[in-house]
Amino acid sequence: MSAKPLPRITAETRPYWEACAAGELRYQWCPACRQPQFYPRVACARCGGRALDWRRSAGRGVVHAVTVVHRAPSAAFKADVPYAIALVDLDEGFRMLANVVGTAPETVRIGDRVRLVFEPRGEVALPQFTPAARA
Amino acid sequence: MRRARLTGVAATAFGALPGSSALGLHAEAAHAALADAGLGPRDVDGLLCAYSLVEPHMMLSSVVAEYLGVRPAYTTALQLGGATGCAAVMHAAMLIEAGRCRHVLVVMGDNRLTGMSRDDTVALLSAVGHAQFEVPYGPTIPALYALVANRYMHEHGATPEHLAHIAVTMRRHAGLHPGAHMRAPVSVADVLASRLIAAPLHLLDCCLVSDGACAVVVSAADAARDTRPPGVALIGSGQGHTHEHLSQAPSLTDFGCHDAAGRALGEAGVRPADVDVAEIYDSFTITLLVELESMGFFERGAAGPAAAAGALALGGSLPTNTHGGLLSFGHSGAAGGLAHVVEGVRQLRGEGGPRQVPEARLAFVHGDGGILSAHCSLVLART
Ligand SMILES: [Zn+2]
Numbered sequence: 188m189s190a191k192p193l194p195r196i197t198a199e200t201r202p203y204w205e206a207c208a209a210g211e212l213r214y215q216w217c218p219a220c221r222q223p224q225f226y227p228r229v230a231c232a233r234c235g236g237r238a239l240d241w242r243r244s245a246g247r248g249v250v251h252a253v254t255v256v257h258r259a260p261s262a263a264f265k266a267d268v269p270y271a272i273a274l275v276d277l278d279e280g281f282r283m284l285a286n287v288v289g290t291a292p293e294t295v296r297i298g299d300r301v302r303l304v305f306e307p308r309g310e311v312a313l314p315q316f317t318p319a320a321r322a
Numbered sequence: 323m324r325r326a327r328l329t330g331v332a333a334t335a336f337g338a339l340p341g342s343s344a345l346g347l348h349a350e351a352a353h354a355a356l357a358d359a360g361l362g363p364r365d366v367d368g369l370l371c372a373y374s375l376v377e378p379h380m381m382l383s384s385v386v387a388e389y390l391g392v393r394p395a396y397t398t399a400l401q402l403g404g405a406t407g408c409a410a411v412m413h414a415a416m417l418i419e420a421g422r423c424r425h426v427l428v429v430m431g432d433n434r435l436t437g438m439s440r441d442d443t444v445a446l447l448s449a450v451g452h453a454q455f456e457v458p459y460g461p462t463i464p465a466l467y468a469l470v471a472n473r474y475m476h477e478h479g480a481t482p483e484h485l486a487h488i489a490v491t492m493r494r495h496a497g498l499h500p501g502a503h504m505r506a507p508v509s510v511a512d513v514l515a516s517r518l519i520a521a522p523l524h525l526l527d528c529c530l531v532s533d534g535a536c537a538v539v540v541s542a543a544d545a546a547r548d549t550r551p552p553g554v555a556l557i558g559s560g561q562g563h564t565h566e567h568l569s570q571a572p573s574l575t576d577f578g579c580h581d582a583a584g585r586a587l588g589e590a591g592v593r594p595a596d597v598d599v600a601e602i603y604d605s606f607t608i609t610l611l612v613e614l615e616s617m618g619f620f621e622r623g624a625a626g627p628a629a630a631a632g633a634l635a636l637g638g639s640l641p642t643n644t645h646g647g648l649l650s651f652g653h654s655g656a657a658g659g660l661a662h663v664v665e666g667v668r669q670l671r672g673e674g675g676p677r678q679v680p681e682a683r684l685a686f687v688h689g690d691g692g693i694l695s696a697h698c699s700l701v702l703a704r705t
Contacts, residue, residue, distance in 0.1 A: 191458065192457050192458050195454065225455075226452065251574070252472045252476075252574055254465050254472055254520045254521055254522075254523075255520065256460060257517070257519055257520060258462060258464065260462045261441075261444075261445045261460075263460075272465055274469055274568075283569065284455065284456050284569040286460070308458070
């Protein structure tokens with residue numbers, strides 16, 4: 188069985204993946220725009236500024252949209268179906284696509300609070316989300 | 323401004339065409355469109371192509387020119403996914419209005435049904451996702467569109483039945499087209515009973531994978547007098563682009579089609595209500611639903627109930643995808659989007675036969691590529 192795809196890390200994304208390996212989710216911050224940027228780029232996609240900072244996310248967010256995949260894209264994912272894919276809006280104001288793990292996939296709903304977990308995959312730690320404990 | 327005319331159109335049969343090749347399909351569609359226009363390969367001074375998954379070429383339009391034996395004054399290949407067909411017609415019109423060309427051949431085709439395995443097609447197309455920030459999570463194209471469907475249904479209360487009615491309507495239209503890939507009628511119950519691909523999208527909410535090719539000849543208005551059928555005028559065109567990867571989309575219910583349609587309709591000086599027949603990209607049932615509202619053909623939340631009431635069917639208020647669309651006529655990559663243009667022209671010429679919209683004078687055609695990423699709209703008028 189083929190392996191699941193791993194990110195091919197580039198210069199502008201290396202700080203992100205290195206932080207993941209250290210158990211942190213980081214995102215770019217443009218001081219000029221005072222806005223977060225995700226995914227990492229060499230320059231701000233709003234103002235073109237190159238002086239971008241890295242900030243640490245608390246890894247908490249809310250589900251903006253979710254689907255449950257029944258037909259896998261490749262052999263590597265076939266054993267995982269059905270699995271949930273969500274767009275997650277982080278509290279710091281950026282959006283990520285990830286799986287929602289650690290729960291029955293069909294129970295995930297828009298508006299659910301989720302928290303960051305890491306999935307070890309090959310040489311990288313892949314950010315994922317799991318339902319946050321309900322208060 | 324010298325307006326461009328669409329003087330020749332052709333579509334091969336769509337479906338399983340065993341033994342076909344991508345280049346051979348290009349040539350079949352090209353020769354048929356040129357014959358339809360009353361032209362020959364020597365009349366072509368512009369050539370626009372797209373891409374082939376089965377026969378990837380770095381310079382596809384040069385390869386097609388060589389295969390056809392044409393020596394264009396201008397050629398290039400465009401890559402905007404499902405928007406490529408409409409975008410190439412827009413590009414051809416700009417070449418003509420700039421005085422660079424008199425007859426531009428737009429031709430696209432692929433044999434991705436018989437030329438490669440379904441698993442390979444799914445895997446290749448899944449690469450539309452971001453290699454670092456999407457693909458590792460296992461999204462298919464249906465899954466990304468399913469995220470749009472999930473959000474749209476949450477915001478507007480649409481139901482799986484609303485989506486299913488779109489699939490049923492497209493299949494009914496395809497049943498009236500002899501070249502369509504899937505012609506056997508389906509019911510709402512059939513759609514809902516088909517297997518889940520990515521919730522809430524079932525198999526019959528998803529477009530087909532087909533072999534097939536389409537071609538369109540775009541001519542200068544004065545040159546169009548030499549061609550055979552009454553030309554159809556391109557009176558408006560426009561594009562809109564907000565993202566490539568869905569996780570970067572500013573909205574999951576409003577897309578670049580809003581700007582594309584606004585620009586095209588504005589240039590034509592018409593409103594959505596003026597449109598007699600619509601040929602709009604329908605890679606999934608949700609694609610058509612969300613685009614119809616984003617482009618202003620229906621109020622927010624109204625397109626689903628309207629589809630269920632028959633608004634998109636022949637005889638409805640906005641007959642849409644009269645050939646059956648990507649859902650039932652078929653989808654062979656960029657040619658699938660160009661098929662919407664071919665059908666729009668045929669409707670305006672009154673050549674629709676049993677699927678003809680009576681007195682069709684104004685057609686709206688729209689293509690989208692990626693995950694509702696790249697958009698191009700065309701407004702066509704009977705001359
Ligand atoms: Zn900035």
